[in-house]
Amino acid sequence: MSTASTSTPKPKNWQDFERQIETLAQCWLRDPNAQGNARQGQPQNGVDVYGRREKAGWVGLQCKQKFENVERRAKLTPLAG
Numbered sequence: 001m002s003t004a005s006t007s008t009p010k011p012k013n014w015q016d017f018e019r020q021i022e023t024l025a026q027c028w029l030r031d032p033n034a035q036g037n038a039r040q041g042q043p044q045n046g047v048d049v050y051g052r053r054e055k056a057g058w059v060g061l062q063c064k065q066k067f068e069n070v071e072r073r074a075k076l077t078p079l080a081g
Helices: 014-028
Strands: 049-053 057-061
Touching: 014 049, 014 057
Parallel strands: none
Antiparallel strands: 049 057
16 A cells, blocks of 8 residues: 555644644654744744754654645645755
8 A cells, every 4th residue: 555545644733733744744854853833822933843864863743734626735845944
């Protein structure tokens, strides 16, 4: 089974979603210290979860509340710096 054919239910709230992304980041980055960035209402410069990837340095993830058709995929581009 490919991940393209996998779907998960929509979380009940954004906090659950950010916690799920935090866990995903810990696995994907192989960084058990990847964590959420700040608390609600604090400035975070668009970064919701961050961690460190070996050899690549810091990685920031942004969680967006989108309810568009999942077939429409936007291309992501890395930030310079």
